Amino acid sequence: MTLGIIGMGLIGGSMALDLLRGGFADAVLGVEQDSAAAAAAQRIGLCSEVVSLDECVDRSDIVIVSVPVSAAPKVLREVLDRFQATGATDKIAIDVCSTKESICAAVKYHPCRSQYVATHPMAGTEYSGPWAAQPGIFDAKACIFADTEESSPKALHAVEDMYSALNMRIIRMSADAHDVHAAYVSHLSHIISFALALTVLDKEKDDKHIFDLASGGFSSTVRLAKSGAPMWVPILMQNRENLLRVMDTYMDFMESFKDALESYDEDAVRELVEGANKIRKIIR
Amino acid sequence: MTLGIIGMGLIGGSMALDLLRGGFADAVLGVEQDSAAAAAAQRIGLCSEVVSLDECVDRSDIVIVSVPVSAAPKVLREVLDRFQATGATDKIAIDVCSTKESICAAVKYHPCRSQYVATHPMAGTEYSGPWAAQPGIFDAKACIFADTEESSPKALHAVEDMYSALNMRIIRMSADAHDVHAAYVSHLSHIISFALALTVLDKEKDDKHIFDLASGGFSSTVRLAKSGAPMWVPILMQNRENLLRVMDTYMDFMESFKDALESYDEDAVRELVEGANKIRKIIR
Numbered sequence: 405m406t407l408g409i410i411g412m413g414l415i416g417g418s419m420a421l422d423l424l425r426g427g428f429a430d431a432v433l434g435v436e437q438d439s440a441a442a443a444a445a446q447r448i449g450l451c452s453e454v455v456s457l458d459e460c461v462d463r464s465d466i467v468i469v470s471v472p473v474s475a476a477p478k479v480l481r482e483v484l485d486r487f488q489a490t491g492a493t494d495k496i497a498i499d500v501c502s503t504k505e506s507i508c509a510a511v512k513y514h515p516c517r518s519q520y521v522a523t524h525p526m527a528g529t530e531y532s533g534p535w536a537a538q539p540g541i542f543d544a545k546a547c548i549f550a551d552t553e554e555s556s557p558k559a560l561h562a563v564e565d566m567y568s569a570l571n572m573r574i575i576r577m578s579a580d581a582h583d584v585h586a587a588y589v590s591h592l593s594h595i596i597s598f599a600l601a602l603t604v605l606d607k608e609k610d611d612k613h614i615f616d617l618a619s620g621g622f623s624s625t626v627r628l629a630k631s632g633a634p635m636w637v638p639i640l641m642q643n644r645e646n647l648l649r650v651m652d653t654y655m656d657f658m659e660s661f662k663d664a665l666e667s668y669d670e671d672a673v674r675e676l677v678e679g680a681n682k683i684r685k686i687i688r
Numbered sequence: 689m690t691l692g693i694i695g696m697g698l699i700g701g702s703m704a705l706d707l708l709r710g711g712f713a714d715a716v717l718g719v720e721q722d723s724a725a726a727a728a729a730q731r732i733g734l735c736s737e738v739v740s741l742d743e744c745v746d747r748s749d750i751v752i753v754s755v756p757v758s759a760a761p762k763v764l765r766e767v768l769d770r771f772q773a774t775g776a777t778d779k780i781a782i783d784v785c786s787t788k789e790s791i792c793a794a795v796k797y798h799p800c801r802s803q804y805v806a807t808h809p810m811a812g813t814e815y816s817g818p819w820a821a822q823p824g825i826f827d828a829k830a831c832i833f834a835d836t837e838e839s840s841p842k843a844l845h846a847v848e849d850m851y852s853a854l855n856m857r858i859i860r861m862s863a864d865a866h867d868v869h870a871a872y873v874s875h876l877s878h879i880i881s882f883a884l885a886l887t888v889l890d891k892e893k894d895d896k897h898i899f900d901l902a903s904g905g906f907s908s909t910v911r912l913a914k915s916g917a918p919m920w921v922p923i924l925m926q927n928r929e930n931l932l933r934v935m936d937t938y939m940d941f942m943e944s945f946k947d948a949l950e951s952y953d954e955d956a957v958r959e960l961v962e963g964a965n966k967i968r969k970i971i972r
Contacts, residue, residue, distance in 0.1 A: 526903040546901055575900050585895075588888050589902045593909040596880050598964035599941040604872050605966055606937060611869075615970050616859050617830055618873045619810040623971050624908040625877040630968045633961040640957055644949040651946055653890060655939065657883040662935055665928040673924055677917040680882035682889055684914045686899050687907050 408464030410435040410457060410479055412445035413635075414528060415500050416470030417537030419570070420450040425539065428569040435460045436534075445534040461486040461495070466566065469499040474638035476501050477510035484516040496559045498523050502586060503642040504550040504579035518556040521563040522579060524548040525572060526590070530630040547572040550579040587646035592654060594628045594636060595647070601629035692748030694719040694741060694763055696729035697919075698812060699784050700754030701821030703854070704734040709823065712853040719744045720818075729818040745770040745779070750850065753783040758922035760785050761794035768800040780843045782807050782850075786870060787926040788834040788863035802840040805847040806863060808832040809856060810874070814914040831856040834863040871930035876938060878912045878920060879931070885913035 407429040409416040416434075423429040434451030436442035442454040461467055461483055469480050476499050483497045497520045501507050508522050527545040529536060547567045552560055567574055577585070604626075607614045640647060657676070664672035691713040693700040700718075707713040718735030720726040726738040745751055745767055753764050760783050767781045781804045785791050792806050811829040813820060831851045836844055851858055861869070888910070891898045924931060941960070948956035 526901050528903070528905070530905075545903060548901065575897075577897075582901075585898060585901045588891050588898055589906045592887065593884065593906050595942070595945055596884060597909055598961055599938055599945060600877065600880060601964040601967035602941045602960065603876065603934065603938040605963070605970075606941075607872050607934075613859075613861075614869060614872055617810050617832065617866075617869045618971070619812070619829060621812070621814075621912050622873045622877050624911050625881055626967055626971060627908050628905050629964040630971070631961075631965075633958050633965065637954060637958045637961055640949065640961075641952070641954055644952070648946065648949055650887065650891075651942065651949075654883055654887045655942060655946075657886045657890075658879070658935065658939060658942075661879055661883060662932065662939075665924065665932055665935075668925070668928070670921060670925055674917050674921045676886065677882055677915075677921055677924075679889070680885040680913040681915075681917065683885035683910055686889075687902070687910060687914070 405429050405466070406431045406433060406464045408433045408435070408460040408467040409451065410460065410467065410469050410483070411471035412436040412441055412450055412454075412534045413470060414532050414536040415525065416468060417445060417448070417450040417534045418539070418541050419468060419470070419500075419525075421537055421539045422542065422570055423566065424449075426569050428566060433460045433464055441534050448534055448537065450534055450537055457482055458486055461492070462490060465495060466562065467495065467497045469497065469501075472635050472638050473501045473503050473507070473642050477507050480507060480511055480520065481514065484511060484514045484520060487516045487519055493519070495519060496521065496562050498563055500525055502590065502639045504548070504582040506642050508551050508554070508579040512554070517554055519559050521552070521555045521559050522550040523563065523567070524550070524582060524586070525567070525570070527572075530627055532632045532635055542567075542570040542572050545572055547574050548582050549574055549576045550582045552576050583643050584646050587643055587650045591640060591643055591647050592650050594631055595640070595651065596654070597626055597628035600626050689713050689750070690748045691716045692719070692744040692751040693717070693735065694744065694751065694753050694767070695755035696720040696725055696734055696738075696818045697754060698816050698820040699809065700752060701729060701732070701734040701818045702823070702825050703752060703754070703784075703809075705821055705823045706826065706854055707850065708733075710853050712850060717744045717748055725818050732818055732821065734818055734821055741766055742770055745776070746774060749779060750846065751779065751781045753781065753785075756919050756922050757785045757787050757791070757926050761791050764791060764795055764804065765798065768795055768798045768804060771800045771803055777803070779803060780805065780846050782847055784809055786874065786923045788832070788866040790926050792835050792838070792863040796838070801838055803843050805836070805839045805843050806834040807847065807851070808834070808866060808870070809851070809854070811856075814911055816916045816919055826851075826854040826856050829856055831858050832866050833858055833860045834866045836860050867927050868930050871927055871934045875924060875927055875931050876934050878915055879924070879935065880938070881910055881912035884910050
């Protein structure tokens with residue numbers, strides 16, 4: 405099995421590592437526009453060669469599109485176009501994007517749509533690039549398969565095997581439902597972490613020692629604020645409608661806290677905190 | 689050296705563990721109103737005995753007040769009153785509260801004020817009780833000493849020795865400055881984590897699978913929402929004025945994100961994310 409990975413970053417690179425080490429892939433062919441990243445990916449051993457998109461598609465059994473969500477629809481179309489042009493009816497393409505509606509819409513009527521499986525492995529770190537690739541980040545995490553009725557059973561089966569090799573739990577849902585869920589449990593977390601970082605960095609302008617007190621609690625809440633703009637700006641833009649709705653709910657709760665504190669209403673503050681504490685049953 | 693610890697919870701218990709193991713304390717006497725916690729503290733070995741407050745004060749060299757911030761001023765006054773009543777001019781008291789203005793104000797004019805050092809070891813976890821005590825949580829973290837000009841050099845020196853035994857970095861500042869800093873780097877993080885938990889739990893009412901997608905990013909941002917109400921409600925209430933000001937700044941940044949997303953202004957979103965990314969230079 406030869407794997408083609410277009411975009412040798414954190415996710416593509418980490419998948420390469422685990423799928424090579426676990427024996428699912430015999431070889432990985434990389435596609436990477438950035439020359440420093442391309443050289444690093446080979447040096448680190450994430451891929452044996454860096455080739456053109458067409459060569460990657462022609463020589464691979466499964467092609468993984470792991471580029472930022474703004475570029476992914478175009479790249480995926482190029483992959484499917486190449487399938488069509490070369491009569492490659494056995495090859496399979498997947499993407500690993502954090503949004504699913506726009507990429508599914510972009511190829512909805514493509515003649516090779518059934519050879520494509522829309523996936524989102526829910527894993528990662530706040531770092532990016534081939535340098536950030538690490539083994540084991542997918543282990544025991546959830547992977548969303550979106551709009552699976554549009555994919556052929558054969559393609560689905562092959563991609564299920566691949567994610568099973570990464571020990572991921574597969575959950576199926578529509579692309580729309582995925583994006584709503586992602587707004588709640590991923591994209592909102594990023595926004596509030598960015599806003600927290602901005603708040604404290606703003607204070608640092610007139611108070612150089614503000615971070616002296618930063619402890620583990622602050623670090624974990626602000627961790628996602630290190631997530632890079634090239635990956636995250638397109639995600640936030642693509643999922644803006646869902647995100648705006650979720651942000652409204654979130655800001656209503658922030659306002660409830662503010663009202664309770666302003667009116668010195670200890671019972672109301674307690675009710676909010678105890679309500680939030682119910683998260684204990686979910687997150688251990 | 690005999691250490692008295694009033695309140696055998698996460699912080700008091702963890703200090704006991706490290707100070708006993710490191711040899712700073714020969715014995716720890718605990719004071720604990722909750723009988724289950726008292727029994728657990730002895731069983732776990734956090735203290736050799738659980739005694740009354742007066743007995744604890746009379747038999748200890750340093751008394752640590754580690755109760756919730758709402759109870760701490762009264763308890764500290766009782767400790768200092770006991771110093772005065774028994775003529776114990778060599779004994780030292782400290783508190784470990786997450787707010788410093790109100791406790792410092794509560795004992796400002798006490799005849800034994802100079803025997804008290806106001807401290808805040810910036811460490812902990814989202815769990816509470818003697819069961820949550822663990823070794824090493826203070827290692828290499830910051831500890832604030834507040835209003836040190838009110839403490840005697842002798843008391844300060846002894847308490848510095850104690851925190852050095854825990855390998856903490858000591859930072860001195862006024863109680864007022866402490867509470868402003870804490871609002872930024874600790875209390876705000878808790879509020880936004882509580883609000884995030886409430887937002888997603890609210891969604892769960894009509895969507896039982898919302899947490900299926902929760903990954904590491906969500907878990908770290910929402911972690912603090914597990915922090916218990918008995919400890920945190922009093923902290924939020926005591927520091928409400930600073931916290932409300934910081935929340936206003938934070939909500940302004942959230943509004944900026946909202947405006948940028950609503951107006952489909954990708955450049956503005958990028959500017960906000962890149963601004964937040966500057967946190968990388970602070971938090972590794």
